[in-house]
Amino acid sequence: MRGARRWLWLLALLPAWPVLAADLAPLRIDEPQAWGHTVGDVLQRRVHLAPGQQLAPEALPKPARVDTWFELREVRLQGRGSAQQLLLDYQLINAPQKVSTLALPALRVPLATPEQAMLDLPEWPVSAGPITAEVVLSRAGLQALQPDIEPRAPLRRPVVLRLILWGALALAAAAVLLLRRHPEWAWWRRHAPFRDAWRDLRRLSSDQAAPEACQRLHRAFDQAAGGALFGPGLADWLAQRPGLAPLAPQIEGFFAGTQRGFFEAGAALPPAAEVLALCRRLAQAEGRGA
Incomplete structure (x- = not known):
């Protein structure tokens, strides 16, 4: 009697087996480079959905700032049928004062299944550095505080221009007199x-x-x-x-x-x-x- 009940339960679960298999399939994610980032860089996570997994477009996360360091700029789906991919573009919006380890946040996205299964994305650690060094080495003229620039001697342009103008007028007058005589x-x-x-x-x-x-x-x-x-x-x-x-x-x-x-x-x-x-x-x- 008990053996018959077990077989009945297995027969009842057969229609849901593809969905359960899709939920249990290992998640494949193409992660961005984990080092050498600075403010302004865009990091993309590409999630390859397993056959049978579907995402509802209305359930996708909306672009927004996710924490102190990252902003989710764009979310989109690529591909059709069993080759669907989820693309998440994050931008680093702050610069740390020293090389630090940050993390792209974990994310849960509901699958389009009657059981309301969830797609769990783990966080991804990345390192980022400052734009410039915090301390400038005081050598070879690289001090943080530079001395004042010595003022240049004032140019006597008005005097020079007047001399040039009067000289040109004198030459023109002499040329006119010479041409009248010759x-x-x-x-x-x-x-x-x-x-x-x-x-x-x-x-x-x-x-x-x-x-x-x-x-x-x-x-x-x-x-x-x-x-x-x-x-x-x-x-x-x-x-x-x-x-x-x-x-x-x-x-x-x-x-x-x-x-x-x-x-x-x-x-x-x-x-x-x-x-x-x-x-x-x-x-x-x-x-x-x-």
């Missing part, structure tokens, strides 16, 4: 036909002075007029340039003399000295903006 030195005056002609005429030899000088000065007049300039158009060209009015008689005499010298038999060209003098005066007037 306008041919102005490199930006690209279109200066009479200045260029004067530079060329000074290099002519005496035996070719008169013909070459007359031709070179005529080319300068053509460049200044923007085209060929002859005697009939000279009056209109001079009227557009009042700055050349004092030189108008000499310019008209030059055009008349070259007209006779080049096109009338036996007529002589203007002397080279007069051509050079006229070209020099034209270059000076050109530099004044005439």
